[in-house]
Amino acid sequence: MPIDDRTVISVTPEAVEAILRIRSAEPDAEDLALSVAITGVRGLQFAYELTFIAKANAADDDVLQVFQTLPVIVRADSASRLEGAAIEVGESGLGIDNPNSPSPKIPTDGTVPTGPLADRIAGVLTEQINPAIAAHGGFAELMGVEGTTVFLRLGGGCQGCGLARVTLGQGIEVAIRNAVPEVGEIIDVTDHASGENPYYEAAKK
16 A cells, blocks of 8 residues: 555654564564554543554555654554554553543533434433343443544443443444434443453553
8 A cells, every 4th residue: 555645643763663673573574564553442541452464454544654664554443533643662661642532522520411413322321221231230321422423431330340341332332323323433431440340450560
C-alpha cells in the first residue's frame, strides 16, 4: 500500500529504535510493519494493540506512515481516535500518549444525556435491559452519546464481573441495536478494575 499523506500518529526516535530492535528478532523482519489499533476501553482509557504484521496484509483503508525505516500501519477503525497520538518510551517501556478520550461527551456533573438517539437508548435500558440483569444485581446506564457512538457504564453486580464482556456483547448490544439500528460503536466505560471481581488486572510491579 502507498505511504499515506495523512499524519495520524508520531513515533519518537527512541521509540523507533526500540521497535526496530524488537522487530529484528522476527523472521522476515524487513517485511514487517508495526500495526497500531485500539481494541477497547479499560476504565476510562483506551486499550491498545501493537503488533507486527506483513505490510502486504494491511487493508486499503489503513493508514501507512514511515518513521526512518519503520513502517507503521494505523488501523482504519482506530485512526480517528489516534489523531495526534505519539508512541514513546517511558519508564515502563513503550507507551502511547493519546490526547483523545474514549468518552469525550460523558458529563461529569451528573447530567443525563438527552436527544432523540439518547432518549431511545435510555428507553431500551429501562424497559428491556435493566429488568433482565437486575436479577444478577447489575444495571447499565447511558453515560453519553457522540454522533452514533454510545457510551455505557455497567454497575452493581456487572462491575468487575468476568462475564461483563459477554453480557455487553451478546445481550446489551444486541438489544440496543435491534431497537435502535442506527447506533454505531458501543463503548463500555466501566472501571471494571474497581469492581469486586475485576477481570482487568493491574500490571504487576
